[in-house]
Amino acid sequence: MVETVRRVKENALSLTFLVLFLLALGGQAVAGLLQFNDQQVAEGAEPVSLARFVLSSSFAVDVAENWQSEYLQFFLFIMLTVWLVQKGSPESKEPGEEGAESDEEQRIGPHAGPDSPRWARAEGMRLWLLSNSLGMVMGAVFLLSWLAQSVAGQAAYNAERLSDLRDPVTWGSYVTSAEFWNRSLQNWQSELLAVLSMVVLSIYLRQRGSPESKPVGAPHASTGVEG
Amino acid sequence: MRKPLVVLALVLVPVSAATGCAVDTRSPARAAERFHAAISAHQEAAACAMLTRQTAEKLPDRGQTCADALKELGLGPGGGVTAVSVWGDEAQVRLRGDTLFLRHFSDGWRISAAGCSPVRDLPYECEVED
Numbered sequence: 001m002v003e004t005v006r007r008v009k010e011n012a013l014s015l016t017f018l019v020l021f022l023l024a025l026g027g028q029a030v031a032g033l034l035q036f037n038d039q040q041v042a043e044g045a046e047p048v049s050l051a052r053f054v055l056s057s058s059f060a061v062d063v064a065e066n067w068q069s070e071y072l073q074f075f076l077f078i079m080l081t082v083w084l085v086q087k088g089s090p091e092s093k094e095p096g097e098e099g100a101e102s103d104e105e106q107r108i109g110p111h112a113g114p115d116s117p118r119w120a121r122a123e124g125m126r127l128w129l130l131s132n133s134l135g136m137v138m139g140a141v142f143l144l145s146w147l148a149q150s151v152a153g154q155a156a157y158n159a160e161r162l163s164d165l166r167d168p169v170t171w172g173s174y175v176t177s178a179e180f181w182n183r184s185l186q187n188w189q190s191e192l193l194a195v196l197s198m199v200v201l202s203i204y205l206r207q208r209g210s211p212e213s214k215p216v217g218a219p220h221a222s223t224g225v226e227g
Numbered sequence: 228m229r230k231p232l233v234v235l236a237l238v239l240v241p242v243s244a245a246t247g248c249a250v251d252t253r254s255p256a257r258a259a260e261r262f263h264a265a266i267s268a269h270q271e272a273a274a275c276a277m278l279t280r281q282t283a284e285k286l287p288d289r290g291q292t293c294a295d296a297l298k299e300l301g302l303g304p305g306g307g308v309t310a311v312s313v314w315g316d317e318a319q320v321r322l323r324g325d326t327l328f329l330r331h332f333s334d335g336w337r338i339s340a341a342g343c344s345p346v347r348d349l350p351y352e353c354e355v356e357d
Binding site for chain 1: 280315319333350
């Protein structure tokens with residue numbers, strides 16, 4: 001019991017986000033179903049069950065379009081902060097530290113410690129994979145979610161077009177359509193604004209106790225210091 | 228590497244479900260053919276029974292039955308099926324002599340529009356529609 005409590009406390013941040021994610025996804029499914037069925041009835045179609053709705057292209061495109069933009073946001077944040085800095089931001093490295101950094105700073109190869117991951121001591125492909133795994137996974141999930149958005153989006157869009165007595169479109173036409181880019185860009189702009197806000201506001205504003213903020217008394221000009 | 232695989236599965240499962248790996252194109256095609264067969268056989272009442280409720284209600288003018296209205300329209304012969312598109316609960320069936328739009332209900336496919344002609348990328352103009 002004591003061990004379980006300890007493990008929960010040690011993983012409280014990810015567990016809390018997991019629970020919040022599932023609650024929000026469940027809420028989206030229920031609200032989406034009510035909206036979908038309202039439209040179905042207005043169009044003279046039959047309402048669908050929750051199970052059928054969560055497997056529909058309509059639900060899938062709404063989920064995927066948000067996922068892709070979140071993973072794009074983190075992918076860009078991870079990759080751009082390797083090479084670009086923001087003086088005064090705790091999200092940035094110090095000016096002058098741009099780049100992939102030395103093996104010593106990164107504790108790889110002969111500089112790896114006894115507690116370093118095994119692949120940090122390796123050479124060649126394994127070391128390269130570990131060194132870039134976070135960016136690659138975020139980038140891959142972004143691309144897969146975006147692909148999912150395009151496939152589910154085409155299905156939902158074509159169902160709507162047929163209902164409007166219009167011809168369905170091919171996947172190629174869909175991914176160059178205003179509908180697809182409107183869905184993508186409206187999510188991207190909000191994610192980019194959120195990152196911009198975090199990078200800039202954290203120069204001047206503080207949140208006591210949060211590692212995402214500088215210590216309250218840290219000077220505005222100090223960079224890369226997390227509280 | 229377990230977490231990325233879970234994320235991957237979460238992405239791919241709804242998509243494969245949403246895209247419908249095995250789309251049934253035969254059922255809407257048969258419904259479209261049956262509709263035109265009923266009209267050719269002058270069984271307009273039977274053809275009306277294959278329409279969606281909204282379409283069947285909208286079709287007749289005041290004092291007319293659905294069958295009277297269908298008879299008056301005199302839709303031409305449908306001919307064989309040339310193409311079928313199914314997306315979700317909506318379908319389009321192209322016959323040699325007509326294009327029909329159908330909607331899926333719990334009792335099967337029903338015709339929501341028939342006697343349709345394309346108008347560039349605008350909605351089809353249909354003799355029968357909801």
